[in-house]
Amino acid sequence: MALRYAKRFDGVTGSAIRDIFKLLKNPEIISFAGGNPANSALEADVISQLAQEVLAQNGVQLLQYGQTEGYAPLRESAAEFFRHNGVEVRPDELLPVTGSQQALDLICKALLDPGDAMLVESPTFLGALQTFKLYQADLHPVETDEDGVIPESLEEQIRAHHPKLVYLIPTFQNPTGRTLSLERRKAVAKLLERYEDVVIIEDDPYRDLRYAGQALPAIKAFDTTGRVLYCNSFSKIISPGLRVAAVACTEPTLLRKLVIGKQSTDVHSPNLNQAIVDAYLRKGILMDHIEKISKSYGQQMGKMQQMLATFPESVRYTKPDGGIFLWVELPESVNATTLLSAATEMGVAYIPGTHFYCEPDTHHNTMRLNFSNASLDNIEKGMNKLKALFEKNGL
Ligand SMILES: Cc1ncc(COP(=O)(O)O)c(C=O)c1O
Structure with a gap:
């Protein structure tokens, strides 16, 4: 057939x-x-203990359907966690998702029509490329060097292709391990002030795995436009199997589209897993x-x-x-x-x-x-x- x-x-x-x-x-x-x-x-022992605690405290609520917008306590604790990256967001500006891979999927669902232009660092995370291709994005590479994406090349490509989305992994990038310098983070955020319909996805799952040097603020920390979507994940620092991440979106209409998109994807991320990560954060053991x-x-x-x-x-x-x-x-x-x-x-x-x-x-x-x-x-x-x-x- x-x-x-x-x-x-x-x-x-x-x-x-x-x-x-x-x-x-x-x-x-x-x-x-x-x-x-x-x-x-x-x-496994820590997660098992936390699972028992949250189920004992709140079992029925966790085993029932939850809200697409996420488990409310996690929105608070994750917003607090985002703050230490210089990402000042309110809990209601943050959407828990089923891994940051889902954030990428939902952002494309909200913004891309087949054939829409999108810019990616060259090279970039292959899981992201797969998502962008499934949404039939017209992908264009942006040149990078030792300090990450080159803002002048980014601007050139924005002018040339008028992309809806730009995808960046500024810290310990997958696959290169490179980090975008502070000056470039500021320059990239500034670019959005000139190109008013461009959205940047800042995907930052590795930022806390630092073995030398000083932490840098996220690009989102310099965003004056609300058009940097900041994704962070607990996969690499707690457990990828729990599938818990969050995306910060300070543009309310766009956030609402992400929520509507998520309704039809998985209704909501598993409550139990969100509650486990919330308990992990609240205990101060991360x-x-x-x-x-x-x-x-x-x-x-x-x-x-x-x-x-x-x-x-x-x-x-x-x-x-x-x-x-x-x-x-x-x-x-x-x-x-x-x-x-x-x-x-x-x-x-x-x-x-x-x-x-x-x-x-x-x-x-x-x-x-x-x-x-x-x-x-x-x-x-x-x-x-x-x-x-x-x-x-x-x-
Ligand atoms: C840059 C980047 N973004 C997103 C992901 C997906 O992570 P998650 O497990 O949160 O879906 C990965 C996983 O390797 C990654 O390297």
Whole structure:
């Protein structure tokens, strides 16, 4: 039977990460491919205790249907959490969502018609690219350097394409680990004052995973227009399986559209999970937990960089102050996409960098490495395998 699939799926493939996970059934393979927190960072005992407490206090309400606008106590505690990033929002300006991936989906649902122009950093998070493609966005890349997106290039692309949306990950970016400088954060927020129908999505799930240097205020902290939508997630700092994140939107009509869009997506995010995260925040234990995991992640990142320093000089890599990824650029002659199967045969995996670009089939000499979900020992072993692979292929 020839099923007539929606056009929105044209050219959209499954997530490269999820497909690579299928390759990784063999537990012997050391994976630098995912974007998972360390298993040791997931505190089943703490979550179990909080779940029991919130169910004992408020079980019937939590097990009943809830409000699309979110679990009211979480809106308060998450607004407080956002404040420490310089994002001054009221609880009623904040929408809890089922992972920040859902925020991206709802923002596109509210704003994009097929063919609408949208700008993304080059490279950018592949899960976001998948969402934008499903909404049939006309995607255009914006140039980046060591300090993140280049405001002049951003303005040039805004003038050239008149985009409805701009998607930025300013802190410890996925996939590069790079951070947008303070001056550029201000410049990007200022741009919105000149382009009055452009909306910026500021996706900031890594900002608290900092191992060196000083925290920077969010772009949203400099927004005078209400057109920066600030997303933060508890996936990387508490648990991705709980699927709890929130989006701050200070433009009431747009927020209402997000809520209406969410009604038809999942009615509301699970009450129990929202209440668990709320209890976690209210107990004041998040900062200690972040400090603990940051200590190990910092060591893991250091180990991976130490190993990369032993690679040939032509292998270039980022040196971030936090996050969970390093970005590697190989000489043009090396194809990281085709090398992946040889790598998995040798027992190591990564994500070929091509998947992070909106222009298909480009940048095959790049790759993303994740260090948060690999032990120091496995980082050493896996990186030695990668080095051997590169040497075998003429590096
Ligand atoms: C930049 C970025 N945004 C959003 C997400 C999705 O996170 P969540 O688990 O909150 O949906 C990720 C996950 O890797 C990410 O890296």
